[in-house]
Amino acid sequence: MAKQKLDPAQEITNEIIGLLEKGTMPWRRPWKIAGGGVPLRHNGERYQGINAFLLGLRSAMMGYSSPYWMTFSQAKELDACVKKGSRSSIVVYYGTAKKRGTDAGDGEGGDKEGGGTYRFLKSYRVFHVSQIEGLDASYQPEPEGGTSDGPKMDQEAQAFFDAIGMDVRYGGDRACYIPSLDRIHMPDVSRFESPGAAMSTLTHEMAHATKAEHRLNRSFGVSSFGNEAYAKEELVACISEALMGQRMGFYADHIDNHAAYIASWIQVLKGDTRFLFTAAAHAQRAVDYLVAAAEAGRSSKEMIHEAA
Template sequence: MSRPTASARPDPHMEITALILADLEQGVPPWTRPWAAEAPVSRPLRHDGQPYHGVNVLTLWAHAARRGYHRPHWMTFRQALALGGAVRKGEKGVSVIYAATVSRVDETSEVADDRRGGRFLKRYTVFNLDQIDGLEDRYPQPIAPPVAHRIATAETFFAATGADIRVGGDLACYRPDADTVHMPRFDLFPDAEAYYAVLAHEMTHWTGHGSRLNRDLTLGRFGDEAYAREELIAELGAAFVCADLGLTLEPRPDHAAYIASWLKVLRNDKRFIVAAAAHAERAARWLSGDRPSD
């Protein structure tokens, strides 16, 4: 049997976008759904405890929510075997991706997609710990730290960024012209996690300043495509930061209006969700202090 041609191979960008669109069309962003479960808030984790990054976080969150998984760890079939476990018969895995570089185009390769500029997305299949037998002792059930500890960690985290955060008024926003973040008073939010979720969103905008990650922050009006793109980056950045801090990312009251604009952007550009997740990942790393050297 001949190998599929490059044009016949599934496009990872389109598959991921279709997954995200399906959830958004139901009004439920996949980056908020994991926290309806009883499991502690977390990024998806590899077999060695290292977190997944970028669009793989969204992919694994979405599949975990759909299938009812409550464990953060994911691994390949062979990794499970090497650790002394076994994927149960009939279980279906999830494809995750990574960017690879090639010196030339190999049309006979099994890997998928996007070789423009010598780069392409390569995929492999992973299984959730809930699909695997024999690893219960190696991966005990995770326990969330006390709320007070998580809040104290969040305070330290945002203070360490050095951002000019001004509290007062009734509007949460980032002002690029003044390079200032504005937040309503803490007590005006329903709980502490809601406050830090909004702050993480605005701080993701803050990372886009020309002196930092230099994203285009000339946003125009609500509903414009540029506005929707930056808002999606900020929302994903907030999700990544909150997951790293163990905090619940609660849906904002204005999510319905934002979802409509995100749907339009993703339907028009099947590759943007991967780019948006990459921007959000860089923002989360910047906020954590993981910054490029000068």
């Protein structure tokens, strides 16, 4: 009997669904690790999207402090070896290939595209550096201190969000993005349990704001509370929190009504085993947009200051 091929999308989605069915939001975790919260490849390159989300999650669940991950062969090239019995973590990548004949692209993991090519999803296994013996000490940096709440909502953090240039109004007891006004409403920072919670909530609403037509133009259809389109957009915003939290040192802690969101997310993920990857890709684009907007806003202010 032939061995069934691994479907990485199914395996990863099942893992997340399993956590959700236990009543756990897997992204509600401390993301602060040494060297910053973003997981890194052996050469120091940042993981992006779904891989950054998954490896950050596993680091948080296992209590890993170093940001570095590598394959078995990469460890071997560094004259190191994976500890016996260590469990690997799956990471994925999309690629494109030329079709072979009329039915090319129909294989496992393939998505047909025009122009004689198709997209495919492949996976490989990596180990955290704490699972590897014989590595240089630089792969095991000392934790940078602080708590899992990350940095305070100090002037630097506030300046980052202000530089993005979105219309944010503080006051009241509700956080929301109003598409018709292109405006974000936030309670005063003093009303949050921690500065990190305020940063998480503001990131969540700014992620929603990136869906506007003049920004990233993201839509999953007509949205109303509890329907599929609403659940998909909320999942994008929550993963955006996690990815931004990796960069800034806070953890995603926005949603209070666990049961309603968890039920809708389980339904979405069971209906489409690849939507988690789609959501993570949208979330990465949202975070990249916000970071770029902040950098542009800061540069503009500096030019005005120099000209004055």
